[in-house]
Amino acid sequence: MRRPPFRQRGFSLVEMGVVMVVVGVIGMVAWRWVATSQAPMTRPEMQRQLNEAQAGVEGFLLANHRLPCAASDTGGTENCGDATAVRFPWRTLGMGSEFAALHYGANRGGGADLAAAPPAQDWPYLGLTFTEVPVFPALSPVPADVSAAGARVGASYAAALARRPLVNGLDWCTVVRRYAANNAAAGVLRAGSAGASVPVGFVIAHPGENRQFDGNNADGASASFRFDLPGRSQDLNYDDLMLAVGPGDLGARLGCAARLSEAQSAIQASYAAYDTARVMQQYWSLLRFDIDQAESAVDGAESGVALAAMGLALATTGAVLSIASAANTEGVTAFIVVMAAVNIAASIAETVLAAQDLTAAQEDLVAARAKLVAGNAYAIHVYNSLADALDNAVVIDQKGLTP
Template sequence: MALPRRQRGFNLVELSVVTGIIGLLSALGVGAFELYGQSRDHARAQAELAEARNALRAFLVRNKRLPCPDSSEAAGSSHLGRETPGTGTAVASCPAALRVGWLPYESLGLSLPPLEQRLRYAVYRKAGTDLTRPLPRSAEFTDQDGTAGLLATLADVTAQPGSTGQPYYKVPAGTAFYPADPAGATPACDEAGDTVNPAFALVAPGRDRDGDSASPHPRFDTVNNGFASGSSLCMANPDRPSSFRHDDLVLAESAGTLLGWLTALER
């Protein structure tokens, strides 16, 4: 009579191989999910920057100025989502030193997103060339709607030399843009190169993969920490490649670009 065959179990080598394969598949799955999340957040931030840029341009056409930043920090602020000082009408009350703050979503007709997705906003403001309050200028006809003053102010900003006293970013000198090693790709705001002052700039926070954000401004990376907290006017270069230590997105609109765009509209 034939004896029933005994079932043989896994030995240690086989068990180790199976466990390793399962671990590898799990790691691949987690990695793919993380990449998907990063790609999704990147696309969302790009769309939000484009929407905000269009809203700022529309505001500029309607009001012949750029909005004052929203300086609110606490959720209980009376001007949360609106221009400082909060009414959106008292333009003269925009604090002279206020160049960086949150994007004033409500003043632009946009929905206010959660804090971790809110865009940081900067605008060029200098005595005589304040884009939140362009001075009236003489024109062939009476400048009743402020168009001549706005165009002249943009032209003046275009002619100004780069300054660290206004919101700025650095264009590195030489051919090398930034170190290829993500661990060392943290540029200093005083590095050699040209200083560029945009008419306005927007910074969208990334996923903060290196955990280097500064409270109470979650998810902003490295060089944008000071920009997010208001302690620095320096932002990352808009063309800087994304890396582990920098996955914020920056949109910077030059005064020359706005001047050309508005001039084309006036034709």
């Protein structure tokens, strides 16, 4: 019986070729990755990385109203409780792990902890209680549009008060401004050397081409001087790149001066509107007093007309009686007739004057009421202006440092 021929199994030339191509591609990719990871960064690339790190730090500041703390290790998570941490907090900032090689520091003391949430600075600071606005004079009833304007003032002031305990970028600006202005206690983060150093708000260090920190940036260097000044001369023993931002420059980059000025202007506008409302309310009360006086004058004039009419009636009656009495006795004389006519004429004059006084008092009352109507319209304008000023201060406070 014949056996089938023996067949040896293996890769064909095509299969071998495919395998070699795949291995070659994988090897090329691996080689390029190794070469890229090991190749030194160029100076522009290092500077770009520093600039991106700075943008990340300032973006965090805008969102959180404080600087990030340094990380304790290359994991990149900030650790505000580690006073010796110097690693860049790339993970906290939402950046890539290529930033793990950087060192970073933020000022944490000297009266200005820039990495801590600042205390609320009462923005908008209104100092006044505004309890004296709105106050309506004795109107019966208070017109609906006047009442609505007054209620709007109350709501706007309540909204402003609600913002005072809330922390925002303006509060942080007051801290950094105080830090920049107080040269005697300018913070604990400094860059330089034991011989010469300057205070900084935050600093970022790149290890350079040799991938290790040199000079005062080296691990284990003095805790007081972990960072060199930017611009230090490069040599064989030092190739680090530095980026440091002073407190004044940091505030300027974020527009603190302009934002604080805008907020203060809004607050001053609120004060001015409040003062105008207080004066308006006094004027309003005077208008109400004028109406009360005019109404009293009308009442008095009406009483005067009544008395004058009564006097005329009495004078007329007296004249008739005196003439009748004279006719029954000694006879009517010219003197008696003249005196009766004089008395009647005087009473008529008094009645006319009383009627004129009543007309004038009524006209004054109409004018006083017209002034109050105009005063009501002015009060609505003043109250709305005050509410607008308060609302604007609230909007600026809510905006904070947001572009």
